[in-house]
Amino acid sequence: MKLSLDALAMLDAIDSAGSFAAAARQLYRVPSALTHAVRRLEDDLGFALFERVGRRARLTPAGRTLLTDGRQLLAAANELECRARRVATGWEVELRIALNALLPFNALLPLIAEFDAQGHGTRLRFDHEVLAGSWDALSSGRADLVVGASGEALRESALVSRSLGNAVVLFCHAPDHPLAAVPEPLPTHEIRKHRAVVLADTTRTLQARSAGLISGQDALIVPDFSAKLAAQVAGLGVGHLPPCIAQPAIDAGQLVSRQTETGFSREPMHLAWRRSHDGRALQWFVQQLSTPHWRSQLQLQDA
Structure with missing residues (x-):
């Protein structure tokens, strides 16, 4: 058989890392061995998989087609391995946790350490x-x-969810922004005159949402909270930030937090998982994160 899951994983690593050298580090292999393995695979298949563009490795159209469908095989194999392990031991091979970008990842480090122990x-x-x-x-x-x-x-019968509380966000702008001259509480019609800095919704299949954006307001769309913070500090726009991100900039005098006529903005937060997933690692995290202690650590307020 010319193609294997290991070969697909190798192609996936090279494409994701962008170069043979970077992929070799991820795979704990020397670059020459990786290059040799790809050349041997190309010889077996009878067509080129990569082309070199400077120091980067770019998939050929045929290679892209192979990897796009191959990633589905990799995902299916990973899910099969996880299901088999759950049947055998009750503990998942891997637990994939999506964290809302509003919540501080660092707060979960002690919980991760407790689980690892x-x-x-x-x-x-x-x-x-x-x-x-x-x-x-x-x-x-x-x-x-x-x-x-x-x-x-x-509202989907295959999913289970429970309320975690509300995430509070602060409306902030740079000290020299034009809104600094407007007395509090800031009227909505004054805020609308100025560009908002907002995060792009990461949904791929559901209808995208927006938050903190007033109808008719111009927007600068950025990829993450680091970029949003930098843009607001630079005076390129205004918007809401979670306290864990905004407070250091406020303390340093780079941002000011302002009251608006709509009051503090709160976003309802939920803990959610698929009903069919009965792995013990998931159950452990659900149990821990449902406690008042961890809701407090995540800076969530009661609904």
């Missing part, structure tokens, strides 16, 4: 999601557990 061997994978992307990650299978699925709970 039990030695169950489950690999943890965290990703950030924004707005409807949280529910989409769960319903599409990108995540097994969502911490902070936002907005209204998705």
Whole structure:
């Protein structure tokens, strides 16, 4: 057989890393061995998989087609392995956790350490999601557990959700922004005159949502909260930020937090997972994250 799951994983690593050298580091192999393996695979298949563009490796059209469909095989094999392990031991090979970008990942580090100390061997994978992307990650299978699925709970019988409380965000702008001359509470019609900095919704299949954007307001759409913070500090726009991100900039005098006529903005947060997932690692995290202690650590307020 010319193609194997290991070969597909190798192609996936090279494409994701962008170069043979970077992929070799991820795979704990020397670059020359990786190059040789790809050339041997190309010889077996009878067509080129990569072309060199400077130091980067770019898939050929044939290679892209092979890897696009091959990633579905990799995902299916990973799911099969996870299901088999859950049947055998009850503990997942991997638990994929989607964390709402509003919530501080650092707050979960002690919880991760506590889980690791039990030695169950489950690999943890965290990703950030924004707005409807949280529910989409769960319903599409990108995540097994969502911490902070936002907005209204998705009404789908295959999913289970419970309220975690509300995430509070602060309306901020740079000290020299024109809104600094407007007295509090800031009227909505004054805010509308100025560009908002907003995160792109990470959903792939559900209808995208927006938050903190007033109808008719111009927007600068950025990929993450680091970019949003930098843009607001630079005076390129205004918008809401979670306290864990905004407070250091406020303390340093780079941003000011202002009251608006609509009051503090709160986003409902949920803990959500698929009803069919009965792995013990998921159950452990659900149990821990449902406690008042961890809701407090995630800076969530009661609904």
